Amino acid sequence: MAEERRLKVSYIFPNGDKYEGECSRSSDGVMVRSGTGKHTSATDGTYIGEWHDDKMNGSGTLVHLSGAIYEGDFKDNMYHGVGKYSFPDGTKYYGHFSKNRFEGDGEFTDLQGLVWTGSFHNKAAPGLKLKLNM
Incomplete structure (x- = not known):
């Protein structure tokens, strides 16, 4: 080749x-x-x-024009692998993506700066746990 x-x-x-x-x-x-x-x-x-x-x-x-930013792995023009998505409102998700969706282990930081960890599946994340910084 x-x-x-x-x-x-x-x-x-x-x-x-x-x-x-x-x-x-x-x-x-x-x-x-x-x-x-x-x-x-x-x-x-x-x-x-x-x-x-x-x-x-x-x-x-x-x-994005909205102010959202994705930093991480891409596959065929989609978020796929590990990455960080920062929303325009200041919230963030860091973890695994599959075909532009949250998929697998990750962390979500809310507007108060609290970090929630768990398993994400598109828009669902049952059983998230608050990550305590001690």
């Missing part, structure tokens, strides 16, 4: 989105985002991180 040759590019998409970073040619000869780069969208926010097969794959940070 030949080594992937990466090029540094600066590209403006027809919808006004911008990408600055690394690209390579796919097996079809099409240029795709591959490596590290920054994608800025007027409708979705800004992603800085790793790309593979023209998708957010690997480690990165996505800053």
Whole structure:
């Protein structure tokens, strides 16, 4: 298998989105985002991180226009793996994600700064426990 040759590019998409970073040619000869780069969208926010097969794959940070921020692992343009999601209101979740959803062990910090730990499944988290800092 030949080594992937990466090029540094600066590209403006027809919808006004911008990408600055690394690209390579796919097996079809099409240029795709591959490596590290920054994608800025007027409708979705800004992603800085790793790309593979023209998708957010690997480690990165996505800053939404709402002020929400996700820092962590991505797979096929979705939060997938371990990460931290900071909500615009100041609450935070740190833990496991699967296909953009809280999934597995994690910690949620509420508006009062209290940290709740447990197992999360999308919007449900039965049996959360208050983490005491002593």
